[in-house]
Amino acid sequence: MSDIQNQQKSSLAPIDFxxxxxxxxxxxxxxxxxSASAKVVYLRGIYLKSQSNTAYSGFYYDRIKDxxxxxxxxxxxxxxxxxxxxxxxxxxxxxxxxxxxxPQGYIQLNLAVSRVNIVQHQVVxxxxxxxxxxxxxxxxxxxxxxxxIENVLYQSKRPLIALILPTGSIAxxxxxxxxxxxxxxxxxxxxxxxxxxxxxLANLLKQIDSIGFTAIALVRGGGSGLEALDDINVLxxxxxLNTPFISAIxxxxxxxxxxxxxxxxxxxxxxxxxxxxxxxxxVDKSMNDSMAVLREKVKKEYQAQIDKATKxxxxxxxxxxxxxxxxxxxxKQQKKQIEDANKLNTELxxxxxxxxxxxxxxxxxxxxxxxxxxxxNTELxxxxxxLTESNKKTTENIGKMQATITKLTSENTEANKNLTNxxxxxxxxxxxxxxxxxxxxxxxxxxxxxxxxIIMLLLxxx
Numbered sequence: 293m294s295d296i297q298n299q300q301k302s303s304l305a306p307i308d309f310x311x312x313x314x315x316x317x318x319x320x321x322x323x324x325x326x327s328a329s330a331k332v333v334y335l336r337g338i339y340l341k342s343q344s345n346t347a348y349s350g351f352y353y354d355r356i357k358d359x360x361x362x363x364x365x366x367x368x369x370x371x372x373x374x375x376x377x378x379x380x381x382x383x384x385x386x387x388x389x390x391x392x393x394x395p396q397g398y399i400q401l402n403l404a405v406s407r408v409n410i411v412q413h414q415v416v417x418x419x420x421x422x423x424x425x426x427x428x429x430x431x432x433x434x435x436x437x438x439x440x441i442e443n444v445l446y447q448s449k450r451p452l453i454a455l456i457l458p459t460g461s462i463a464x465x466x467x468x469x470x471x472x473x474x475x476x477x478x479x480x481x482x483x484x485x486x487x488x489x490x491x492x493l494a495n496l497l498k499q500i501d502s503i504g505f506t507a508i509a510l511v512r513g514g515g516s517g518l519e520a521l522d523d524i525n526v527l528x529x530x531x532x533l534n535t536p537f538i539s540a541i542x543x544x545x546x547x548x549x550x551x552x553x554x555x556x557x558x559x560x561x562x563x564x565x566x567x568x569x570x571x572x573x574x575v576d577k578s579m580n581d582s583m584a585v586l587r588e589k590v591k592k593e594y595q596a597q598i599d600k601a602t603k604x605x606x607x608x609x610x611x612x613x614x615x616x617x618x619x620x621x622x623x624k625q626q627k628k629q630i631e632d633a634n635k636l637n638t639e640l641x642x643x644x645x646x647x648x649x650x651x652x653x654x655x656x657x658x659x660x661x662x663x664x665x666x667x668x669n670t671e672l673x674x675x676x677x678x679l680t681e682s683n684k685k686t687t688e689n690i691g692k693m694q695a696t697i698t699k700l701t702s703e704n705t706e707a708n709k710n711l712t713n714x715x716x717x718x719x720x721x722x723x724x725x726x727x728x729x730x731x732x733x734x735x736x737x738x739x740x741x742x743x744x745x746i747i748m749l750l751l752x753x754x
Contacts, residue, residue: 313395331388335386336384337358337383338358338380338381338382340355340380341354341377354366354367365403366402368402368405373405373408383408384411387404387407423524440506442575445572450477450479451506453481453506453509455482455483455509456510456511457512464562467561468565471565474572487512490520493525497530506536507537509538510537510538512540512561518546521541522549522550526550536556538554538557538564539556540564543559714746
């Protein structure tokens with residue numbers, strides 16, 4: 293989507309979108325409420341019975357054709373009303389108009405018949421009724437010849453046109469001149485046949501239709517014999533063509549049915565040649581105008597691209613300058629970082645060397661300390677052994693001393709006992725002396741000295 297379309301879209305107010313079914317219901321409701329639907333209308337026309345004998349909700353749908361034209365309207369009949377009528381009857385009918393929107397979006401008019409009156413029996417022939425059927429069928433399949441040919445030319449391709457001409461016809465000089473002029477852009481292929489042989493012409497049309505032409509043109513001048521082209525076989529073949537069909541037959545005032553079912557009608561062969569030439573001129577002019585518009589558009593777009601590229605180039609140059617400046621600063625910073633790193637590396641190497649030296653001295657010192665410690669440990673072990681031995685002897689001496697003390701304690705106890713006994717004897721002696729009248733003082737002291745000597749002997753002997 294172009295910028296203009298985007299701007300237009302953004303500037304539009306919010307839109308309420310409808311579904312096709314909603315639109316159809318809205319208009320069906322509108323048509324149903326129209327006052328014209330309730331009025332009784334009267335029609336006169338030729339009754340055409342539908343080929344289908346199927347009733348829908350009890351009604352049959354046939355057609356009433358205009359007496360002078362091919363226009364028709366659908367009528368809705370009951371079974372009894374339909375039984376009164378035959379194909380081709382000229383009838384007067386009365387009824388009300390029913391209008392509705394079909395699912396395809398068409399407005400469909402039906403006349404719900406309430407009264408029927410036959411005015412004249414069989415006013416149209418079977419051929420006319422058949423032609424009416426063909427026209428109805430063709431009316432749903434008309435092709436746009438102009439658009440079909442122009443689309444080919446717009447693609448710079450050559451439309452392929454089949455020209456069907458009567459055998460042995462007089463020269464169409466004006467048509468040939470215009471055709472030669474159009475041959476610069478068209479490819480024409482001629483087919484000659486007797487137009488009075490309807491079946492052969494119909495077969496030729498079917499054959500050509502399968503080839504893939506851009507269009508088929510039936511070309512014939514005016515005069516007698518044109519009615520042969522309304523042969524029912526030819527008309528059916530034309531109706532069933534998938535290729536667009538052009539009628540370039542006779543003159544404007546010559547009325548034949550084949551013109552009614554042609555996708556495009558030109559007045560005469562000369563006008564057909566002029567039509568091809570004018571189509572070329574129209575397409576060339578349109579393409580030239582389009583090319584001029586396109587060139588101007590391309591020029592503006594190219595200029596816009598140049599302006600955009602120039603602006604981008606300026607911005608890129610600015611960015612390159614900034615990047616170069618940033619790069620130079622980065623280079624300087626990187627150089628300084630490298631120098632700092634080298635300096636730091638040198639210092640680290642010195643420190644590592646010093647640490648290595650210190651480590652070696654430390655190892656020597658540690659080795660000496662270990663040796664000293666080992667020596668001291670050996671001496672301590674020796675002293676510990678001596679101390680252990682001394683302690684052992686000391687322990688033995690202590691044991692001996694404890695034994696001596698125990699013995700002395702026992703002897704002391706015995707001496708104390710003896711002393712006690714001596715004291716007791718002394719006391720007894722004193723008592724005895726006292727009881728015996730006493731002894732002399734010299735004897736007493738002599739006994740006392742003896743006792744002390746005995747005690748001392750006992751003590752020192754121990």
